[in-house]
Amino acid sequence: MDEDSGMVGYERRAFLAGFSSLGVTALAGCSGDTGSGDGSGGGGDDNIKQKYEILDNEMDGSGDAQISTLTVENKTDKELNPTVSVVFDIGADGHYGSNTDEQSVSIGGGETAEMSLELYDADALTEVAVNEIQNGYFSITYLIDEVEMSFQEFGDKPSQYVSFKVLYDGGWQGALGTEGGQRSISGQGDSHLPVDNGANIVSGNAQKQDGGSGTLTVQILVDGEVISEQSTSAEYGVAQISENI
Structure with a gap:
């Protein structure tokens, strides 16, 4: 898997x-x-x-x-x-x-x-x-x-697959949304999250929950391919991203 x-x-x-x-x-x-x-x-x-x-x-x-x-x-x-x-x-x-x-x-x-x-x-x-x-x-x-x-x-096969990834070794929290609404997200370690496959606009962010120097990265993917990416290494840093699909 x-x-x-x-x-x-x-x-x-x-x-x-x-x-x-x-x-x-x-x-x-x-x-x-x-x-x-x-x-x-x-x-x-x-x-x-x-x-x-x-x-x-x-x-x-x-x-x-x-x-x-x-x-x-x-x-x-x-x-x-x-x-x-x-x-x-x-x-x-x-x-x-x-x-x-x-x-x-x-x-x-x-x-x-x-x-x-x-x-x-x-x-x-x-x-x-x-x-x-x-x-x-x-x-x-x-x-x-x-x-x-x-x-x-x-179920029905979608015309495209849209998803959002947070890559970080530690704890994080943030938000993920489309033109249809927004939801809070949080996790510990790398996470791969669902997005409405019919979305036209995707935006998301994640904030490190520690003062370490590790890199947190957020990505928007379409059909498994990264179309947009942002990272931060700052203490309690925030990475934010938005993309038209």
Whole structure:
């Protein structure tokens, strides 16, 4: 996942409950129709889809992790040993983070097997990733032996991704706003914060909460690219920035 660890205003229990309320639930009998395998040999897409079916899928929060528990059916009369995997992308193409997990299992002919895969570790998410899952766009892809069996999208893909970063080793506080309003922000260490993707003007500031000589930097990003940046090394210094998007 994203290496940044700032989670301003982050409350894990509410977040997990919010994720569950999105309706990310069972894909009974899902056998995706994507892919262009020739159907020959064990790895052909069509061949894999003829052998397996995902019968059920339940989501559950276990501690900090969000878990997907799958029931996979072996539709042949022979024992098979598939590798089942999931790719969880936050934002289009994993813009705000991506996680992959897999498990290899043995399934007898005509039988089913249950396995649990981790979608993400909630404790590792930035606030911008949390916001994207709750209010933006994310996708979940399930694969068997690297063949896509199911692809689910949640939310609408934005035309652009706008975010705000504060880079500092210590404590800081400030404000972040668009033409639609302003909110107070604060944190300890680097933080990656969400901004309304439809904003035309973004402004933000952060002030060091100590008298050290370390550098505090604020950045405005569009689609992951820094378009504006300001820094301060002054004691209790303030870095302020504003940009037309």
